[in-house]
Amino acid sequence: FDVEESQFTKRVLGKVDAMDADFGQNANLTYFIQPPSKDLPFEISPFTGVFSVNGELDREREDKYILTVVARDNGYEKRLSSSVSVEIQVLDVNDNSPQFFNYNELKQWKSPDADKYEAVKMMPVYKATLEENAPIGTTVARVYANDSDFIGNGNGLILYSLPQRKNQLNLFSIDSKEGIVTTIGRLDYENQDVYNVTIIASDLGSPSLSS
Known part of the structure; x- marks a missing residue:
């Protein structure tokens, strides 16, 4: 069975069918998962063999489950059983945004457009120093992000980008795949000695998530 990662309440995945050539009670089957476990988010109807998920599936924690389902008859004198392997493949959903790492520090940040009730966020900060006469194309820093x-x-x-701001001279660029920031203009210490450059890491999921 294939199922996307999510939180489920008795979501039916399919049915396990078995047949018994006997008659009456000897052909009456009961299904169960062996060994039973309360930690697994799966269950099977003992009478119909309907297999369902009841709980959370997180592909980043577990991307595949292989369970044993037993079909046992209810014979009076002797109960016979047979087992089958059931594989559940957990499909990925874009539920994780990129996260930066190898930064120098975390700083509190709040969007200028945020209202007073919006929480302050912790923003990773990379630091670099550069000579004001550094030639165009000089590497400033490299940023790193991963997505689980x-x-x-x-x-x-992940792709990296620099948001364009109105009335701001573009002095930096970033390699969208490698995260390497370089200069594309001349830096003048007398005009400005500190530059704060915002970098966005976006995944290619649909919808895309970013940090």
Whole structure:
């Protein structure tokens, strides 16, 4: 069975079917998961074999489950059983945004457009120093981010960008794949000695998540 990661309440995944060539009570089957575990978010109807998920599936914690389902008859004198392996593949959902790492410090930050009730966020800060006469194309710093979602469907792939601001001279650029920041203009210490550059890391999921 394939199922996307999420929180479920008795979501039916399918049905496990078994047949018994006997008659009457000897052909009456009971289904159960072996060994039973309260930690697993799966259950099977003992009478119909309907298999369902009841709980949380998180692909980043567990991407596959392999369970044993037993079908046992209810014979009077002797009970016979057979088992089958059931594999549940947990499909990735874009539920994790990119996270920066290897930064120098964390600083409190609040958007200028935020209302007074919006919480203050902790923003990672990378620090770098540069000579004012550094030539155009000089490497300033490299930023790093990762995403715990699945790379194969784009949810875990990251692109870096610099948001463009009105009335601001563009002096820096970033390699969208490598996260390397370089200069594209001349820096003048007498005009400005500190530059705060905002970098956005966005994944390729749909919808895209960013930090």
